[in-house]
Amino acid sequence: MTSLRTILLGASAAVLTAGAAYAADPIKIDVSGEASAVAGLTDGDAKGDVNAKVSFKGATVLDNGVEIGAVLTGRLDADQPRQLFGGGRYSGLLIGGPRGVGPDTSDAYLQGAYAYARGSFGQIIVGRDAGVARILSVSSPTIFSSVNVNDWQTDLSGLNDVHTINDFSGYSSKLTYMPPANFLGGVLGGLQLGVSYSPVLKNCGDPLCAPQTGFVIAPDGVMLATDSHWDDAIEAALYYEKGIRVGGSDRLFVGVGASFVTADEHAVLNTPQTVYDDYEAYSVGLNLAYRGITLGGSVKTTNAGLASFEDDGYLAFDAGVTFRTGEEEGDVAVMLGYGQSESNSLGFDPLDPTLFRDTRTAQAGVTYVLGRGITVGAAAQYTEAKKPAAAGGPEEAATVVIESSIKF
Secondary structure, eight states, X not given: OXXXXXXXXXXXXHHHHTTGGGBSSOOEEEEEEEEEEEEEEETTEEEEEEEEEEEEEEEEEBTTSOEEEEEXXXXXXXXXXXXXXXXXXXXXXXEEEXXXXXXXXXXXXXXEEEEXXXXXXXXXXXXXXXXXXXXXXXXXXXXXXSOOSSSOSOOTTSOOOOOOOOOTTTTOEEEEEEOOTTTTOGGGTTEEEEEEXXXXXXXXXXXXXXXXXXXXXXXXXXXXXXXXXXXXXXXXXXXXXXXXXXXXXXXXXXXXXXXXEEEEEEEXXXXXXXXXXXXXXXXXXXXXXXXXXXXXXXXXEEOTTBOOSSSOOEEEEEEEEEEESOSXXXXXXXXXXXXXXXXXXXTTOTTOGGGOOEEEEEEEEEEEEEETTEEEEEEEEEEEEEOOGGGTOOEEEEEXXXXXXXXX
């Protein structure tokens, strides 16, 4: 398998660089980014968080019409673990692929670094980037940059466990292919497909794979420490969008996303009582947009890579509605959102009773556009986490936050 991985990645890199000498256009450099600052009170305690991301893209178009380029993305995020979630943030024993490249103790790191080729054949991406399951994902709509019910960057309460985005591979090195959008034409004219392959879920060659330190249950009941990780992560996803005329020139836009992710488990020691298993996760989301109103939600189910004693593993869903008057200066937006996650069968680990955790969270908020790309907003969020007494018992938190964000 190692030689096959090398051949695949080497051949793909050759495709991206071949023909560079025949570029018809000079290299064009684009810089884009976004940042958010959050301050608020959670159960009377003042807290804050800052997130920022900046991307540099260099691209050129060859004589044959193929665009080739490279992208580097830096990230600052104090609330993001060094590897992404396997189940939920707290309910799963496991975490997935890396957040990027950088010191484990640093809030700043290189999130993405990849090359791409785009043409009539579709798009090929090689390097550290999100997989197609995240790229083509659909979840409940939101008006905020970081304070969300699901797929959040800021969680001042420290309790939110709702996570429906299928991003187990994180920003590991991977090969992604997406055929041209609408390539099937006809009634499927709004369809986009994609597949991604990650040979190894690791940080810079170090064995910081999920979980970093695992365990197995020996036949005599003794807990034996071992290392276990997941390789050969494969993800497939689709996104379909269609506008339906609803009288006059108005259209109802329907967006659907679905994905599947799997990864092979490799443990140093495997026994019939092993705790770990191959990772599997399914996610589906739906959005409906009409004029300024967007309604939607998503659901995700995964075994989190555990050889669970029950059929059900981690299950999460979210739903919400937003209304925007526009995106120009002076426009406002409002939202309501709800999310819930359950992790009943992930709680068999006697070493970590916190795996028994069911979470509910609700949020309402409003934003105001100060200028192009600059938004300020306020939100109220309530989160409840049910845990066994051994893990501290049930917890709840009421949070009020103010978020300012900018995109360029």
